[in-house]
Amino acid sequence: MPSSFGGFSSYFRMDQGLGFFFFILSCVCLGGPCSCSAHTDSIKPGEGLQFSKPLVSAQGTFTLGFFSLDTRSYLGIWYTSDVNNKKVWVANRDKPISGTNANLMLDGNGTLMIIHSGGDPIVLNSNQASRNSIATLLDSGNFVVSALNSDGSVKQTLWENTLLPGMKLGINLKTRQNWSLASWINEQVPAPGTFTLEWNGTQLVMKRRGDICWSSGILKDQSFEFIQTHHNIYYFISVCNDNEIYFSYSVQDGAVSKWVLNSRGGFFDTYGTLFVKEDMCDRYDKYPGRAVQEPPTCRTRDYQFMKQSVLNSGYPSLMNIDTGLGLSDCQAICWNNCSCTACNTVFTNGTGCQFWRDKLPRARVGDANQEELYVLSSSKETGRSLYYWIWISELKLEKFWVSSGETGNKEVLPCRGSGKTGDRKKAKSLEPSVSGITGDREKEELESFVSSDSKDIDNVKLLSFDSIKAATNNFSDENKLGEGGFGLVYKGKLSKGQEIAVKRLSRDSTQGPEQFDNEIRIAKLQHRNLVRLFGCCSEGEERMLIYEFMPNRSLEDILFAPAGGKMLDWNTRCKIIEGIAHGLDYLHRHSILNMVHRDLKASNILLDRDMTPKISDFGTAKIFEPNASEVNTYNVVGTRGYMPPEYAMGGAYSQKTDVYSFGVLLLEIVSGQRNISNNRAMSLVEYAWKLWGEGNSLELVDPAVMDPAVVDPHARTQMLRCIRVALLCVQNRAEERPKISDVCSMLNSRTGDLPNPNPPPFCT
Template structure:
């Protein structure tokens, strides 16, 4: 039997080692007045949830003190102390307690870089809690915080944090975006609570309001109908004499969720998915046109299910009718009939986002009946509603213009708007009115039928004399367009049916004048379906006029599809259709004018490509991604674009991208994920393999096209027609080879210059390669693409082999291009594909 002989010297060393290990283990989340935290050291919360230390986001000359999740594979920062005053070197920083506060010192110059508030602490301890809160407290009072980081959030709201006001001290808590993915300094976007009137929260861009949550109605924010009680999460909104704040709490162990305002000005609730190692976007705002602050002006109501989205309530009419018909609703609505106070009545509007409430009167103790009586007696009262929808109690009264209203298909709450009695009608005469309307309508319909039959006979006889040789196809298409292609919406905000609301129809003479008789000087571009012209309407509004070629038998289906689809789509990254013209053989669409035309006119033009610096290119990529996400997921239809390409991305005066040309788009049902077609449409170089070869298309077909577009934007080169000097690979193959060799940055367009964040470019290249993977199932969804682009810390899988789809120029195609050297849009052709390996 062997025995271990331990000398007294060894024994003391072991005891000393154990002592230091014990001290270290017990103090990892805390520093005292005699300790400091320097580079290379961190504080870790007791259950290893959060970690505090020094970090850099890539710039070696900027170092910060911050907090991040300890054990997530994705480095996610939740708080930054010195966000606007970085250290030049990590070795210079020292965190300690001095003068009854926590301070971050620049040791080289002995200057205070950041500090907490000075307190009256006697025996101070600074501790990092498992909630992510960094606190200063007395050593023997664990639950009494003299200062806490939760009172000074950066861009992130964690469970237990308060967003709002301490009314006793006038202290405000709000979150502000990072400047960009590499710079945690204060950005332009903030999410702040306004406690005046009936409190609500605003998203602001440089103090200009951009989005409004609506007030808390006892269950959720009035403007967030999807905000429903969850098993894993509780929402709380407190309003009393001492404070006004919003917060949330997680009720399920090991679930991570956070609310952020990102660098692009979007609110996002993100939830960690352990199985995928990603932050999943649970909710975001603003997400559509009706989320834009005051989109429809005073007394206007926004509804994404209507076309156009802005609508006047019963008893109101557009203040500026011509601008309204061209989908500019910012002027709002005005009353048709003046109020007379004691004779007025109230119109009940259902499923509403309440109007802006910062100047509203609120009484939480009143009943809704008493609220109605109070509003009726006050001649200045314009509307009222319940402040709490869970019990239908409380009273909110408006005495000014009703601003920023919205109607939802479901959710929202009842709003009662004051109208002149004549605009609502008298219930005693309803029966007589119904009978009168029925009889009158029958007579009117019979008269109209007779008139239209006679008119049709006259028109057809004239047309036969003029265009006998083409009567078949053009007359059928004309009838179809007139009878079926015009968008209408039957729903009124009162729940009753109204007359059809049509897409604005402009007469041909107006467009002739606007485009100087469709002169070549006004021409913006030309394709196989016709020309696009710049026009200026009488009131000075610039528009883009797309005129279908009269001599082309193509494009009729595409024209109808465009009218049906795009008029109903509302998103900041989709081009807006303002109206159409259908007269005789003319089929014309009128769009909002894009000052910088199409992306390809700049991206592939060496003389102009320098206009697209990296930040602009990255913003364009992100904007296109958000537009596609809306089409695939957030619109009331699921829409596959099927022809996403550089020439179908238009740029406004600020270089913001807008997806255009929905002539080939397809609507999917709610449960439909893919479809098959014998009519393959799209553009060579952008078509996914399964679609080009088998006619199988899905949202992943658009994802493939998006991936190609991303790589083109990064490289400044077209996928089709690109051949590397040492191989026959297209752009996808070239990027794939460089990526595998660790040389991905070599594809970056030289026009960008040298001042670009390499990691951001590499992230875009990786996203592009993930989107063009050969197997559709392996490509990400657009929601994941948006997340990967917006988060520098999101974990991304390694891309697999792309689908190297190349197409031969068909001898006969239905092409949207008039030049042989342009990309081809194909329609009803059999495509011969090359699959490079």
């Protein structure tokens, strides 16, 4: 069964027949009984499933039915609760049908097939038929054809398209069936794509059209050499015996997990952990696990494909209309052909290849006859371009070119400025080192703006590496505050006595470069409930972000500490709740960028000396168009327990994603408990829903603030209101959740009835 993630899908595939598998582990109802109304989940001999009539598993977890992409139709399975219907399995990925005139039939011999008007039936379980059979969609996501005894009980499972949980990667030595994960061609074409992921007995191996381009390193002591995972979530299984050789994994606490291989060779999981970055197989720089290979003699390691607008591209020199080829295939073909200068796909669905041999002129804004192509170029041809940017006050990014002296080449210098493009007198360098400039005039000009310590650009200080090194006592362990996806965090003190927190980008970080750019980009946002970016450093390979220091550290550090609840009385908690809501409202409505944070959680709420909350960590934030309802992504980033179902399972995020996270955080603040805990069978969200349904919501409140001698009737009313608002925020469907502006009004109002919440995900 394939897994779909923001439009990109991956499949677990057998070499024989149409058996495809998606690699996902799930427990849909965590720790508590959830009820659903009865649905049709089976097809009996002689019955059929019409195009518009899906099957739904017994507990309503999965839906099986037909769907269309472009003009082609497929039979697939998806989570019933996923409002975007992102597919986790596709039966006829190699054999799409035209139009909507199709039915899924189980004939009298137990043969399951797709009957359609465009040709011969597509048989899904050939050579395994039985006259007394039934096809059933299980709540595990498996779709099985089973032989029945005369009393109606299952005698034997004849055909199974998925195995959940505990999907296998490997080989059955008896039947010679291979199980491998295979990418789609692209988001519109679910046919097998360029990349596969396999198990070779000791490690995971990624292949590009059969050639190994990456390996995970040997699995040892529950870890891979070249994969960073959530070690507290996954349990890896490796089996090697006379019958089969395979790898599998399970997830603790019944969490939902997807491992996704996308059409660009990116390999990642639900939690945003990047195992292999996209286009890794197209590059020759050092990367953990990359297979050692040399570029063609006509290329050098600094060649890469850049998407560019070119002028008057004319007819391509060569065209291949094979619809089994995707963009990655086109780039690989072009790369290995020394006469190829650019490529693109042929058809609107992103398949087929076309190639150019001539050097194409770049188009300028306003030029007619423009066409976007993937142009192969070397940094030498572009003047050793280093793609840094000047920050324009109107929030536009422009390149800043400076002549490199006698050579006549041009280099993009790492600069950010507040003036017009090309106005060097207004540009200020992010990098104190100017050794890349050979002209004396340029050196003098840049050095006049770069001191040995710092400069200000739009209220962001540019600090030298040496000054930060001194401030953190050479990044000593005593100064270390913590570690995150960006890298290590240190406490420091500048020469004038100002205390700072320093995030130092790890060279192995997968989110660091993007977070660095994001944080700089939103530095203009100013609000009392947002942490202030004090400065940054970009020197050599070093990238650091400098923040105002928060003496009370994070909300997580206090709220979940053994005696932390006593530090947070009810009034302080209300102050924190309202501050977070107002900070989020500023991001969504009042800031010039309209941000979606995407990773709101207790550890990202910092507390100053007065316990004023400050939202931090904008590395995964996205600018959201005011008129857009939602955006899809295949790179889901966030934290388990704080992500709504449409985002965790379908990759769709919106401002309501933050609202859901706020609802979870609100319940945690009220209760003093984590949403996901090993000490509790059900999640905090489910527990709060259960107590609310029983009329016992106050049992959720942290005992540290429930002292009858301290808590007055007004405080109890506030507690009940907060719990109800939280449940409104964590409703299953995004459109049912309130806007954060409405949440602020609900929290601040002492009167007025609140609507009754609908169930959170997976419960009724």
